[in-house]
Amino acid sequence: MKEVMxxxxxxxxxIRTLMKKFEALQNINRATWYEWRQAAIECAQPKYxxxxxxxxxxxxxxxxxxxxxxxxxxxxxxxxxxxxxxCIVMSSTMMGETAVVKKGENENExxxxxxxxxxxxxxxxxxxxxxxxVLGCDKWFQTxxxxxxxxxxxxVKLETQKAIPRGDGCCLRRxxxxxxxxxxxxxxxxxxxxDVKI
Amino acid sequence: xSQKPKWDYxxxxxxxxxxxxxxxxxIGKLTIPNRIKYAATEDNLNGRDGFVKDAxxxxxxxxxxxxxxxxxxxxxxxxxxxxxxxxYVGQAAAWDDKFIPGLKSLxxxxxxxxxxSNYQLMHCGRVGGVETPVCVGPSAIPQRLRVFRPVKEMxxxxxxxxxxxxxxxxxxxIDAGFQIMEISGIVGYLISNFLSSYTNRxxxxxGGDIEGxxxxxxxxxxxxxxxxxxxxxxxxxxxxxxxxNDVGGNTPEExxxxxxxxxxAGIDCLSVTQGWQESIVPVISRDIPQGSWxxxxxxxxxxxxxxxxxxxxxxxxxxxxxxxxxxxxxxxEMCRPMIADPLMPKKVLEGCEQEIRPCVACNLCLxxxxxxAPMTCYVNPVCAHEAxxxxxxxxxxxxxxxxxxxxxPAGLECAYVAAERGHDVHVYESxxxxxxxxxxxxxxxxxxxxxxxxIEYHKAMCEKAGVxxxxxxxxxxxxxxxxxxxxxxxxxxxxxxxxxxxxxxGPNVMCATDVLQEKAKVSDKVVVWGGKxxxxxxxxxxxxxxxxxxxxxxxxxxxxxxxxxxIWRYIKKLNEKRVTTYKECDLEEITDKGVIVRNHYGTxxxxxxxxxxxxxxTPRQELKDFVKEQNIELHIIGDALVPRALSNxxxxxxxxxxxx
Numbered sequence: 001m002k003e004v005m006x007x008x009x010x011x012x013x014x015i016r017t018l019m020k021k022f023e024a025l026q027n028i029n030r031a032t033w034y035e036w037r038q039a040a041i042e043c044a045q046p047k048y049x050x051x052x053x054x055x056x057x058x059x060x061x062x063x064x065x066x067x068x069x070x071x072x073x074x075x076x077x078x079x080x081x082x083x084x085x086x087c088i089v090m091s092s093t094m095m096g097e098t099a100v101v102k103k104g105e106n107e108n109e110x111x112x113x114x115x116x117x118x119x120x121x122x123x124x125x126x127x128x129x130x131x132x133x134v135l136g137c138d139k140w141f142q143t144x145x146x147x148x149x150x151x152x153x154x155x156v157k158l159e160t161q162k163a164i165p166r167g168d169g170c171c172l173r174r175x176x177x178x179x180x181x182x183x184x185x186x187x188x189x190x191x192x193x194x195d196v197k198i
Numbered sequence: 199x200s201q202k203p204k205w206d207y208x209x210x211x212x213x214x215x216x217x218x219x220x221x222x223x224x225i226g227k228l229t230i231p232n233r234i235k236y237a238a239t240e241d242n243l244n245g246r247d248g249f250v251k252d253a254x255x256x257x258x259x260x261x262x263x264x265x266x267x268x269x270x271x272x273x274x275x276x277x278x279x280x281x282x283x284x285x286y287v288g289q290a291a292a293w294d295d296k297f298i299p300g301l302k303s304l305x306x307x308x309x310x311x312x313x314x315s316n317y318q319l320m321h322c323g324r325v326g327g328v329e330t331p332v333c334v335g336p337s338a339i340p341q342r343l344r345v346f347r348p349v350k351e352m353x354x355x356x357x358x359x360x361x362x363x364x365x366x367x368x369x370x371x372i373d374a375g376f377q378i379m380e381i382s383g384i385v386g387y388l389i390s391n392f393l394s395s396y397t398n399r400x401x402x403x404x405g406g407d408i409e410g411x412x413x414x415x416x417x418x419x420x421x422x423x424x425x426x427x428x429x430x431x432x433x434x435x436x437x438x439x440x441x442x443n444d445v446g447g448n449t450p451e452e453x454x455x456x457x458x459x460x461x462x463a464g465i466d467c468l469s470v471t472q473g474w475q476e477s478i479v480p481v482i483s484r485d486i487p488q489g490s491w492x493x494x495x496x497x498x499x500x501x502x503x504x505x506x507x508x509x510x511x512x513x514x515x516x517x518x519x520x521x522x523x524x525x526x527x528x529x530x531e532m533c534r535p536m537i538a539d540p541l542m543p544k545k546v547l548e549g550c551e552q553e554i555r556p557c558v559a560c561n562l563c564l565x566x567x568x569x570x571a572p573m574t575c576y577v578n579p580v581c582a583h584e585a586x587x588x589x590x591x592x593x594x595x596x597x598x599x600x601x602x603x604x605x606x607p608a609g610l611e612c613a614y615v616a617a618e619r620g621h622d623v624h625v626y627e628s629x630x631x632x633x634x635x636x637x638x639x640x641x642x643x644x645x646x647x648x649x650x651x652x653i654e655y656h657k658a659m660c661e662k663a664g665v666x667x668x669x670x671x672x673x674x675x676x677x678x679x680x681x682x683x684x685x686x687x688x689x690x691x692x693x694x695x696x697x698x699x700x701x702x703x704g705p706n707v708m709c710a711t712d713v714l715q716e717k718a719k720v721s722d723k724v725v726v727w728g729g730k731x732x733x734x735x736x737x738x739x740x741x742x743x744x745x746x747x748x749x750x751x752x753x754x755x756x757x758x759x760x761x762x763x764x765i766w767r768y769i770k771k772l773n774e775k776r777v778t779t780y781k782e783c784d785l786e787e788i789t790d791k792g793v794i795v796r797n798h799y800g801t802x803x804x805x806x807x808x809x810x811x812x813x814x815x816t817p818r819q820e821l822k823d824f825v826k827e828q829n830i831e832l833h834i835i836g837d838a839l840v841p842r843a844l845s846n847x848x849x850x851x852x853x854x855x856x857x858x
Contacts, residue, residue: 008787009794009802018801063340070342071478074444147340153399153446182395182446 026096030119034126051132058136062143065091066151069144075152076185078107081177084148084156085110088141088173095119099171108179114171117164130165137163141173153182203231203267204312211549216515218522219530220547225505226431226466228377230314230529233522234268234543236261237469237509238318238382238435239533240286241273241573242566243582246329248276248284248291250300253572256585258304260540262311266547269529270313272304274320274382277367278360282334283388285322287570292319292367301374309375316433317376319364319422323388324349324397325475328570335391336398336405336414342445343476345568357404357414360388364418365425372426379426380433381418383456386474389415393456394440396447408452412459419463433507434460435469438494441477454501461502469531470498470508480767482510482534484559484645489517496526507531513557515546537563538578552658556651561763562845568763576761576845577652579611579852591856594619598831600858601626601683603673603821606634608836608847609689610656615855616687617663624681625665628672632657634691635732635837636844638714642735643742644771649844675824685831685858688822689851692815692837697727701788702812710736710813721808722746725793727785728813729756731843734768736813741775748778748805750785750795752814759843778805785810815841833858 037057041050069087073080085101089112092099098116103109123133138160145158155178162168177183207213207220220232243254254273262270275292276283284291291297301317308315327333327347338351352360368379383389391397392414398405404413415434423432436456440447448456457468472491473481480486488511495508507529512518518530535542538557545554555577562576575581583589598621602609605627617623631637633653640650660667671677678686694709696702710732712718722745726737729751741747749756749772756772756779757765772779780803786796792806817838825832833854836847 009804011804014801014803021799066340067342067344070340075446076443150338151340151342151445153395185395185446185449 023096026118027122029095030122034122034128037128038126051135054132054136055139058139059143062140063147065140066144066147069148070151073148073152075154075182080152080154080183081108081110081156081175084145085112085175088112088144092117104174104176108177110175112171112173112175114164117171120165123165133165134160134163137171145175154180205231205266205547207232207266207547210547212515212547212551215549216519216546218519219515219543223505223528225378225433227429228314228431230269231267232265233518233529234265235316235507235529235531236265236268236270236313236536237531237533238271238274238316238320238380239537239563239573240289240567241582242286242288242570243572244273244288244290246287248289248293248297250290250297250304252585253582254288254290255303255307257582259307259311260584261536262308262313262315264536264539264541264544265313266544267312268314268543269316269378270308270311271316271318271378271380272301272308272376274318274387275301275367275371276326277319277321277363281329282327282332283321283323283360283363284328284330285320285326285387286567287328288572289320289322289328292370293363295370295373298370298374301371301376305375305377314378315376316378316380317368317371317374318380318382319367319371320382321360321364321388323386323391325386326388335388336400339397339399354402354404361414361418361421365421368422369425372430378431378433379422380435380469381422382435383415384435384437384471384474386476389418389434390437390440390474393436393453394442394447395452396440396442396445408448408455409459412456415456416459416463419460419465423464431466432464433467433469434465435471436460437472437474438470438491438498439472441473441479441481444478445476447474450497454497457498457501461504465504467505467507467529468498468502470495470506471510480770482559483561483764483767484648485767485771486511486559486645488513489521492517492521492526495521499526499528505529509533511559513559515543515551534559534563537573537575537581540584552654553662555655556648558648558652558844559645560761560845562761565761565763576843577848579849589856591615591618594621594858597621598684598858599681600624600685600687601673601678601681602687602689604634604689604691604836604838605629605632605667605669606689606691606836606847607636607652607656607844608691608838608851609634609687610653610660611848611851612687612689612833612835612855612858613665613851614656614659614663615852616858617660617665619856619858621685621858623663623665624668624683625660626668626671626673626677628670630670632667632669635711638711639732639735639844641714642739644738644767646735652844652848673821675821678821678825678828678830683830685833686821686825687854687858688819688825688832688834688838689836689847690818690821690838692841693818694732694812695814695816696812697785697814699785699787699793701793702785702810704788704790704810706790706808707788707810707812710811713811714739720745720811723792723807724748724809724811725750725785725805725807726811726813728815729753729779729781730759730813730815730841731757732815733813734760734772736811737777738768738771738775740811741772741777747775748780748795748807750780750783750793752782752784754782756781761843761845817841831858 162172505528521527835850
């Protein structure tokens, strides 16, 4: 480390600048969301209610997020549920939220807890009802979980137990899984090249 | 029924060397003279309306010539007018009698070459619907590859219609004159979708356990059999291992159940494959050693009594010949080796193995198909141009004295083609050995040694064509003055260059080729500058030897010059070996402690390193201006034009060779 510091670069300055840009980008992303929401509502009213448009948009986002998760998950691994929780944390922290994975009572139960989330602040700034934020977030995650269940033939459930926009102090989501055949059928299977020799 | 052999195999060297490949086998009631099969290969050479075109016909004719009496399979046809079964824009169709004349032209071409014609039915299922908004499958399971369309679940009526369409299309194939009927059920196509627990979640008689999931396949086989009668042998292609553990696909044991059910349903021959397009495990690329999958042929042989064929990394005749002798395989099947060299088995028979243009398992052929482009081949410039007379090697109208500067792949390809056309060709190579950059490139790990096969091929072809070599001789302006060639082909390749960053002249900076050829000693922490193939090759070579490697690419992507069907394997290996990659970055400074990497928005990242390796290239064109001044015909090819991939060098060389 000492040797690195000897090089003519100030890492602290570099990281600080990068973080500023990164945070600005996150904020632009959130602002863009609410601005698009406004535009969509103005175009679609009175045929569609704002909440229906918002939920549809989060559903679209959810399908795309699920696709990103697919390659990070492996149903034959015992960490399948924990890995879903980690994926959710990864997506959340990328957007400026603070989230952690917490283990439940057994390997079939995990929690994701958010202690910080900038989205409600933006919702307030754009005059969006707080409950819409809760429902939108929930729609996003439920869509992701539905797609995961479809692809991996699993029975994962997600339940929103607490939400910052509701004044709960944190967001808390419980993930559970019912063991299915697709989770157990490949344990011990020698399908990877090299395991079987002629 | 017996196919009368056109060749007396025992009179040929290959017949003696590989006796197991050149002995007959019975499939159903039909006796095939040898054990060679050209496997169905989509080529996108037909019209978007599904009609056979000349390009596809001549492509097929040449492969039929290559199998010397063996089986030649046409690309799988789709069978529904809506196009849900169509997986490729240029896939041949068979959903109406109007397609029979085109299909007949294919069968006739195969027969004219003395081969046995095999017709394949291929509904692409989950990977189909290339011209429709959705594709169809047993269940609406989301796609994880973005290139494919959303899946619509088939109703029972859809299934019944689809089975009937298989039968009708099968009948059209027989009307067109084909001798064998093959059904494709592999890699994610419809039958495999029904068989797999990953894609079939139905609760009706077409789903459930593996027995239920076989129902669609069994009903299809029965319907096809009813349509074509008992005399036509039927073949099915099925996965021995789906390699879909991560999404809950079939186990290998379940796959064997599908084999047995197919045999019970009346199939006469089984083609064994492994992996789906969605598998995250490499299956057919050159990082998989030749013969690796033969154990699946053995499992199939143990499961069924009918003949078993297999393709997939069996590129040289010795492996299948031995496998047949050992009783674990009956028929040697291939497509990519015969995309690269259509006459490959013929050359084996004639004892000319050194003249086989080797497939380097790069999968450019597949990459093109998935981008709706006609197939091409990385190493075979004529592929897909078989019908075009301008692409063939024809005698030159006037003999010329051709000086080729550089003995790498571009120069050698050009040399043999020009010499075959009757030119007096001289290749000058400053080193004592031929090969150019392929020599160090073939030292990179994960199968890259197979790249050197191209040079071995070129040596044989140049020798046969009478090319003159001047090894260890550097071309100078004086030499050009002395020799006075009619044509100069500048194929001197590229040279590796250092960047502008401060410190590039330091003692800890070395060239990628010196590292690969073990001419330079590398410390434990290494930064490789250059994210194209040479940089990836040296990074993996060092990571494999336990070095901590950082790869810095000026391009937006690592491996910009690697074809899209192959790059993911390199990325996977780089990740597995924990190679750190910086994209859209450059080196700002090199010190004896490490480097400063600067990204495109100016952030500076210090990276510890003892050694810096440069792997960026620039064309070598020193003699260009002099040759132009002398008014000598000049061609610049390969990396000497622009540093690119081996494929570009070969295609440049060929195209120049046929035009001199």
